[in-house]
Amino acid sequence: MLSYFTSNLSNTVLNKKFLGLSSLVRNFHGDHAKDFLPDKIELPDVSRVIAVSSCKGGVGKSTVATNLAVSLGQLNLRVGLLDLDIYGPSIPTLLGTTEKGIGVSEDKKFLPIEKHGILSLSIGNMIEQTKGLIWRGPLVSGAVKQLLTDTFWGKLDYLVLDLPPGTGDTQITLAQSLKIDASLIVTTPQRLALADVIRGVEMFKTVEVPVAGIVENMSWFQCPNCNTKHNFMGGDAQSVKDLAAKIGVNRLAQLPYVPEIAVSSDRGVPVSAQIENPFAKPYFQLANNVIEAVSQIKKK
Numbered sequence: 001m002l003s004y005f006t007s008n009l010s011n012t013v014l015n016k017k018f019l020g021l022s023s024l025v026r027n028f029h030g031d032h033a034k035d036f037l038p039d040k041i042e043l044p045d046v047s048r049v050i051a052v053s054s055c056k057g058g059v060g061k062s063t064v065a066t067n068l069a070v071s072l073g074q075l076n077l078r079v080g081l082l083d084l085d086i087y088g089p090s091i092p093t094l095l096g097t098t099e100k101g102i103g104v105s106e107d108k109k110f111l112p113i114e115k116h117g118i119l120s121l122s123i124g125n126m127i128e129q130t131k132g133l134i135w136r137g138p139l140v141s142g143a144v145k146q147l148l149t150d151t152f153w154g155k156l157d158y159l160v161l162d163l164p165p166g167t168g169d170t171q172i173t174l175a176q177s178l179k180i181d182a183s184l185i186v187t188t189p190q191r192l193a194l195a196d197v198i199r200g201v202e203m204f205k206t207v208e209v210p211v212a213g214i215v216e217n218m219s220w221f222q223c224p225n226c227n228t229k230h231n232f233m234g235g236d237a238q239s240v241k242d243l244a245a246k247i248g249v250n251r252l253a254q255l256p257y258v259p260e261i262a263v264s265s266d267r268g269v270p271v272s273a274q275i276e277n278p279f280a281k282p283y284f285q286l287a288n289n290v291i292e293a294v295s296q297i298k299k300k
């Protein structure tokens with residue numbers, strides 16, 4: 001799998017150079033300004049594009065997207081993970097790819113970074129995370145579009161997109177620019193989050209992106225002291241399942257809150273990359289369920 005990526009990349013000249021914010025901005029105003037128009041991008045080498053989203057912030061989209069991508073990679077699939085959270089990129093931290101500067105091919109395509117068996121790219125690989133946080137809408141749309149059009153992934157089975165929360169410029173640009181095969185909506189079981197699930201499903205319906213399913217995250221806290229499942233988020237074991245049934249969408253996973261998941265994320269080694277880690281298992285189940293759900297969508 002790794003050799004696949006390496007041979008693929010060796011076909012292009014690895015012109016390693018630092019891509020600063022200024023070069024990106026210059027590109028948006030120059031070559032790419034015309035790309036703001038909503039014509040759909042084709043990614044012919046990518047079999048399936050999956051967007052991981054939620055209207056509510058902080059529910060675990062980036063953690064789910066990362067562990068899903070790495071789990072798919074562990075299943076020997078060719079996987080790319082693209083961070084589309086321009087204001088708050090998390091993927092470099094989650095994958096431990098925080099060194100700045102990425103490769104650029106001879107034909108000026110960004111070359112994603114290979115780690116934990118997948119390829120990934122984030123604006124956080126190009127600029128300091130503290131910079132670029134005050135971009136206006138059109139710049140964000142330009143950055144999203146450039147990341148989509150100007151990245152050389154090679155052949156991929158799955159491209160997983162980590163979205164920012166909400167229904168803003170990124171989601172609109174994305175839906176207008178790219179054919180997305182399936183979306184996943186991440187939520188916690190909290191009542192407050194559930195209202196946002198309905199909004200998310202409605203948004204994807206409006207832009208004609210199929211919803212492959214709901215991922216329930218932080219469903220319970222597996223307590224090491226009393227060895228019971230604490231329902232610390234409110235809601236109950238049934239609340240997301242009932243909602244999913246009501247709106248005709250599958251719940252693809254229930255993922256526990258485990259401090260080790262947060263710690264591993266901060267260390268840049270996702271639990272799904274640690275095959276022996278028992279907390280990797282729910283993400284592998286999720287990956288299998290996603291494969292199944294996405295294949296169902298394709299058959300329609």
Ligand SMILES: Nc1ncnc2c1ncn2[C@@H]1O[C@H](COP(=O)(O)OP(=O)(O)OP(=O)(O)O)[C@@H](O)[C@H]1O
Binds near residue numbers: 164217256257260
């Ligand atoms: N299942 C889990 N167990 C433990 N911690 C988790 C779990 N899922 C997410 N977290 C932690 O919760 C926090 C928020 O997660 P994450 O950044 O993935 O959410 P997000 O939805 O992408 O946030 P944002 O809306 O800001 O993009 C992080 O500190 C992460 O490590």
Ligand SMILES: [Mg+2]
Binds near residue numbers: 061085090
């Ligand atoms: Mg995030």
Ligand SMILES: [Zn+2]
Binds near residue numbers: 224225227228230
């Ligand atoms: Zn307890």
